[in-house]
Amino acid sequence: MQTAGDMIFSLQEMFQQTTRPARQQAIKKLMNAKQAEGTPVREHMLKVMEYLYEALDLGAEIDGQTQVDMVLETLSSSFSQFKLNFNMNKMEMSLPMLMKELQSTEQIMGKEKQVHFVKIRQLNLDQDLCYATGLDFLKGLVVAISTILRVKKYSLA
Numbered sequence: 685m686q687t688a689g690d691m692i693f694s695l696q697e698m699f700q701q702t703t704r705p706a707r708q709q710a711i712k713k714l715m716n717a718k719q720a721e722g723t724p725v726r727e728h729m730l731k732v733m734e735y736l737y738e739a740l741d742l743g744a745e746i747d748g749q750t751q752v753d754m755v756l757e758t759l760s761s762s763f764s765q766f767k768l769n770f771n772m773n774k775m776e777m778s779l780p781m782l783m784k785e786l787q788s789t790e791q792i793m794g795k796e797k798q799v800h801f802v803k804i805r806q807l808n809l810d811q812d813l814c815y816a817t818g819l820d821f822l823k824g825l826v827v828a829i830s831t832i833l834r835v836k837k838y839s840l841a
Contacts, residue, residue: 707742719760725790729783
């Protein structure tokens with residue numbers, strides 16, 4: 685007669701073989717996860733944490749700090765400064781704490797991308813053009829200047 689321990693051991697041996705491909709699939713999803721630019725960090729973190737917990741439930745052994753490192757690698761390039769700061773300061777935190785910090789960072793980054801207005805007055809052209817900061821602002825300025833030049837060209841002809 686088998687004991688309960690023998691039965692559990694027997695079941696583990698039977699089903700362990702079927703969990704390996706599932707675990708590999710979960711780890712593959714985790715390794716291929718990448719945050720799309722503009723996707724809210726909370727949404728991305730929840731998806732990545734789901735992949736992590738799925739792999740852990742299937743028997744993967746990933747310590748907490750490695751989990752955080754894996755999540756950081758899935759973030760978009762807009763979080764590169766956060767990752768640099770995280771590594772330079774040798775920070776250690778749990779996944780929920782990381783999500784909170786990333787959400788705070790996302791809020792700060794959103795405030796920095798506030799809209800600027802450029803007033804253009806030339807050749808009776810009076811327009812308020814609205815462009816975001818950074819490269820978008822410079823691109824917008826180029827478009828505005830080329831618009832002025834086109835108007836000037838047609839008004840002289």
